[in-house]
Structures are given as C-alpha cells and as structure tokens.
Amino acid sequence: MAVPSISELSLLKALWRQQPLSAREIHDAVEAGLGWSYSSTRKTLERMLDKGMVRQELRHGVQVYEALSDKVDTLAAFAHDFGKRVMEIDTPLPVNMFTGSKLVDDDELARLEQLLNDWPVDKDAAP
Template identity: 55%
Template structure:
C-alpha cells in the first residue's frame, strides 16, 4: 500500500530510528507537519490498520516499527513518480538518490537492482 506524504514522513523516521514511541515520532515530525500529538497518534493508528507500521507495548508505552520495507517502498514510489508525474517509462538513475541521509551505498545498489528488475517485468 502506498503511503501518503505524511505517512511517508513517519515511515522515514522509523526507517532511521527503527523503533519509536508516538511522542518521539511526533517530536521528530512536528516542525514539518505542524500537527498536534493527537493527529500523529491518529495517523499512526491508520498506518497500523494499513499494515505500514506495527505497534507493541514496551513498559506501558506504545512503540512503533516500520512494517513497510524501505527499499521496496522507495522503488514503488519512484516508479509511480517517474511514470505518472514525469511520463517516463524508464527509471530515474540511482545517482539521483546519492547524498541521501536515508540510503547507504549498499542500499543504493539494492534500489538500483529493484528498479531495474521492475522495469524489466
């Protein structure tokens, strides 16, 4: 399932930190979204229902972890952008993503393989 822009922001935080409470997530994205903590919690609840994140109780605090895998999600969103926004049939070069604080060099190579594989399908 394709995450919305706000859901993607929360996922990005979880991909970087692996597991966070709703409060920690809210503090990370509050400046970008301008939401109240209750809006962040409601969005997280929707994301749990969609299967984008999982939730568990840790000493009485709900903590969240990304269920949506980082590279397949990025590959799908990249294909969607390239095809539906730019009108291209070929993927963007992976060099477009160099310098990202979200992707390591190994992940860039894996993303390139995912994009090439899906382009051949």
C-alpha cells in the same frame, strides 16, 4: 506495494532512522516538517497500522511503533510512482538522483537501483 502518502512516508522515515519509537517520539521527529498536531500523528499511525505499514507493541508500559514497510522497497515504489504518474517516465529512474541521500547507504542504493531496473509490469497497476 502500496505507495505511502507524504505524511505516512515522513513517519516511516522517522522509524527507519530509529525504532521502536513511541507516538510522542515520532511526533517530535516529524512535527517541524509537517507542522501538525499530535492527534494528527496518532491518526496517521492508526491508518498505517490498518494498512500494515507499522506494528504497535507495548514495551515497558509504553506503546511503541516499528516500521513493517521495508525502506528500500517502499522508496522504490515511491520513486517508481513519482516517475510514472508525476513525470510520465516509462523507463526506470536513474539511481544517481538518489546519490547523496541521508536516507540510504551504498548497499541500499545498489538494491534500490536493482529494484527500479527490474520493476515488474504488473506493479504498474498498483498506485
């Protein structure tokens, strides 16, 4: 699984909280954190469409977006990449570092722990 960029992750998080959303709604949700223009949000959404992270659909005359990237799978890939590339840790990250997250519930936390513990060796090559 491809690890999203920080900006892509921000857009995915907005969609995981509530979807579908229009580009404007996504922009409004991430603008304060990213501090960028609406056109930057649109451009990032286009890249995410190309990568298969989101899908676009016309609803009631408005283009809306939904996340195709699974939240827990994406967070596991991101956490694994961080541990490996940034922290140079070869063992699974402790799941307790995610305790208290507003992004995952208890079931998702348990699934995240399982994914991190069972991370296959061949996924190490995928940045």
